[in-house]
Amino acid sequence: MKFKDIVVEVANVELYYEALDFFLESHPDLVNDVLNVLALQVDHTCVIRANNVFAVNEALNEISVEEEDYDLLRVSIDLHNNFNQIGLAHKVDGSSRFALFKKGSSLQGCHGLLHNPVNQ
Numbered sequence: 001m002k003f004k005d006i007v008v009e010v011a012n013v014e015l016y017y018e019a020l021d022f023f024l025e026s027h028p029d030l031v032n033d034v035l036n037v038l039a040l041q042v043d044h045t046c047v048i049r050a051n052n053v054f055a056v057n058e059a060l061n062e063i064s065v066e067e068e069d070y071d072l073l074r075v076s077i078d079l080h081n082n083f084n085q086i087g088l089a090h091k092v093d094g095s096s097r098f099a100l101f102k103k104g105s106s107l108q109g110c111h112g113l114l115h116n117p118v119n120q
Contacts, residue, residue, distance in 0.1 A: 004037040016042050021050075049080060057083040065091050 007019055016038050023031045035042075049056060057080045064073035065088070073092075077083070 004034055007034070008037055008041065013041065017050075024051075052080050052082045054082045061088055062091075 003019075007016065010016070020031070020034060020038070020042070023034050049060070057076070061073060061076055061083055064070070064076060070092075077085075077088070
């Protein structure tokens, strides 16, 4: 019996993520096979974003801005710091909900990179 046949029988979801981490580090060529088996059991965003990949963070932040989902954007920027912070600040500057976002967000000084906050 193969690992991918047995892993779906595990009740602890955290073990799915540990298995994925193991395969990402030790057998990256087999990750697709494991993901195909676990597709319905795991949160894909957690798996993809675990590595804090710039392109993924940029794409998801862009979607949050387009949909004006600033609660999700705030969570994203708090948890994943690998993105164009100045560019994002300029994108949200023209938004109708930016004032609300600006009050509760750490974007203005996100990781100490913005020396001149946008429209203080």
